Amino acid sequence: MVDMAIELFIELDDRGLPSDAGMHTVLLKAIVEEKGAAGVLDLIQRCDILRPELFDILCNKSISFLCKKGSPETACDVYVVMKRKGSVVTRKSYYSILEDANYALRFFAKIRECGWTTATIPVTVFDNLTTNGRVLDAYKLIRDMEDNLPRMDVVDYSIMVDRLCKGSHIRKALDLCEFARKKGITLSIVTYNSVINGLCRQGCLVEAFRLFDSLQKINVPPSEITYAILIDILTKEGHLVDARKLFEKMIVLGLKPSTRVYNLLINGYCKMGQMQEGLKLLLDLEVKCLKPDEFTVSAVINGFCRNGDMEAALGSYFDFKRDGHLPDFLGFMYLLSGLCSKGRLEESQSILREMLQTRSVINLLNKVEIDVQTESMEQFLFFLCEQGRIQETITVLNEVQSMFFPVERWRTGAPSGPEKLKEIYDSKAFGIAASKSSLSSYETDMNIKSSDAENTVKNYAEEENRSQLCDFDSYFDHLASLCTKGELLEANKLAKMLTC
Structure with missing residues (x-):
């Protein structure tokens, strides 16, 4: 039957009738099933009389097909036939042959044996x-x-x-x-x-x-990138004097340090407690008409927190915020850790609220939901924050931190990462509920449907000391979001239930 199919295939070309890729695949599959890989080589040799363009298509298709079927040796033989005939080998065929590097080397050794030393x-x-x-x-x-x-x-x-x-x-x-x-x-x-x-x-x-x-x-x-690479490693190793010399050298050579290069030095000085030097560089950055970014803000906040100067840390935070600059996730964590260590929980709660509304932080929490396979982590943290459970909120954020910034995590020896975060999220550790279903009420980011609103209030009603939770202000963001999206019925229903 296969031989008859081959004869019919050749006859189609003789009569000038078209053939397609599907026909080639069916024919090759049938040949391999009946005659093995050697049958494909026989097909190529018998089809030598085909029009050149059709012959090239069939050969390239055969090479890819044979490689997928685990017969690269026969694919090589087909390649040899093509080279002798002067056919065009496609990139896909080459890549199929080179799927295994060791075999590829044997392949080129073989074609050189055939006399093609320039292959x-x-x-x-x-x-x-x-x-x-x-x-x-x-x-x-x-x-x-x-x-x-x-x-x-x-x-x-x-x-x-x-x-x-x-x-x-x-x-x-x-x-x-x-x-x-x-x-x-x-x-x-x-x-x-x-x-x-x-x-x-x-x-x-x-x-x-x-x-x-x-x-x-x-x-x-x-280049500026060369200096940035070296300044980066020097600051990380604590060689600030050498890093500063390189920084000054690049300026002398006419290279203009970017905000990133300034950040490397500012962060290095702040970590070493040399805040004056760090702040001088910050001033120089602004004089050079460069703008600080979230990493600049975080470096300065971290420096003040390390020195225990929380007034300066908060002051710099609000100064940067006034100019339109907020810290990144780590910057917020530095500030929260410092405030909590001083027992300043009300200020911590205020910073947490702003943190959970910052776009870069929200994006990070969205990644957590994918990696940990939880529902809205943002809503989960918002709930803890509004109940005044600051330490518990920071515990969860520490686990988030360990996922994306493991070097920055305090080394407690406790389990960390996605598994630990999932465990915390699903457990009753924070007294939220006895099952995952109670957490699932915090479903979409700031997008509570009417049924979700009912479940949310019903679950929260079972909590003790819920006076703060029932305060309208604590759900202002939820209501504002619903109103913005035009979901007024859901907003009204949630507001009525909260004021009952």
């Missing part, structure tokens, strides 16, 4: 390997196919070097840089920045600075 593959195949998380395979192919590589430019090498560095393969990245230089490629500062950053992340500061010092000798001037 190469498109550079886009290396790009695909690199961008699909297979940079080590791409690196291995480049090193083993040294004399048969396609023409690659500085961008191709830079992308691969960057991925190697981010994967902590520093030695291979350096080796690839040397390989590129031998090929006559002049590497740019972008490439060297990737290597310097990789060395710093691996703790190889001496090697990073040696490479930095050598840039001038090879006529590759460092």
Whole structure:
């Protein structure tokens, strides 16, 4: 039956009738089931008389099909037939053959045995390997196919070097840089920045600075990013004097530090308790017509909190807020921790309210809902805050912090992360209810439906000391949101039940 199908397929082409990809797939499946992978090679040889364009389509389809079926050797044989006939091999076919790097090397050894010593593959195949998380395979192919590589430019090498560095393969990245230089490629500062950053992340500061010092000798001037990378690692290691020297050097060279570079130094000084130096840099930042961002605000607040100066921390918070700048999640946490340690719970509650209405914090809490598979974390925290359960709210926020900023978490030895957060959310630890269903009443962000409003008040009514909860002001945000969205019936129903 398969032989008859092949004859019919060839006859269709003889008569000039079209065939489609679905027909090719059905034919290939039938051949493999009856004759195995070798049957596909036989098909290709019998179809040698097809029109060139149809023959190329069939061969490329066969290569992809055979590779998916676990027969790369036969796919290689099809490739050899195509090369002999002068057919065009598509990128998809190349990528299918190169799915396994070790086999790919054997593949190229085989085609060289056939006399094609100049056989190469498109550079886009290396790009695909690199961008699909297979940079080590791409690196291995480049090193083993040294004399048969396609023409690659500085961008191709830079992308691969960057991925190697981010994967902590520093030695291979350096080796690839040397390989590129031998090929006559002049590497740019972008490439060297990737290597310097990789060395710093691996703790190889001496090697990073040696490479930095050598840039001038090879006529590759460092960029603002180069200095930012080195200033970052120096401040993290506590070498503020050296970091400041680099900062001043880049200014002398005519480079303009960005807000990010200022933040690195401001944060470094504030963490070391050198608030005056940090504030001087903050003033200099504003003189240079740069705007502080949420990280700047958080660094200053953290510095004051570390020194125990909560008046200055609050003062800076309100000054920044007046100018339209709020801290990030960590900045709020620094401030809340400091206030709670001083027993200033009313001020903590006020800061918490503002925190839970800040867009960057809301976005982070939305990610928590996805990772932990909970309902509205924002509503959960809002409920705790409005009941005055500040310490409990901060406990939950600490777990959120441990998920996204593990280095910043206080090391208590207690379990943390998504599992712990889920446990807290689902438990009765805060006396919210005896099951998940009571928490599910805080469903959408600021979008309470009428049935949800009834369940919310019903569940809360069972709580002791609910006078604060029943206060209209504590639900103002809920009501305002409903009114804004035009859901007046639900807003009226919630307001009536709260005032009963």
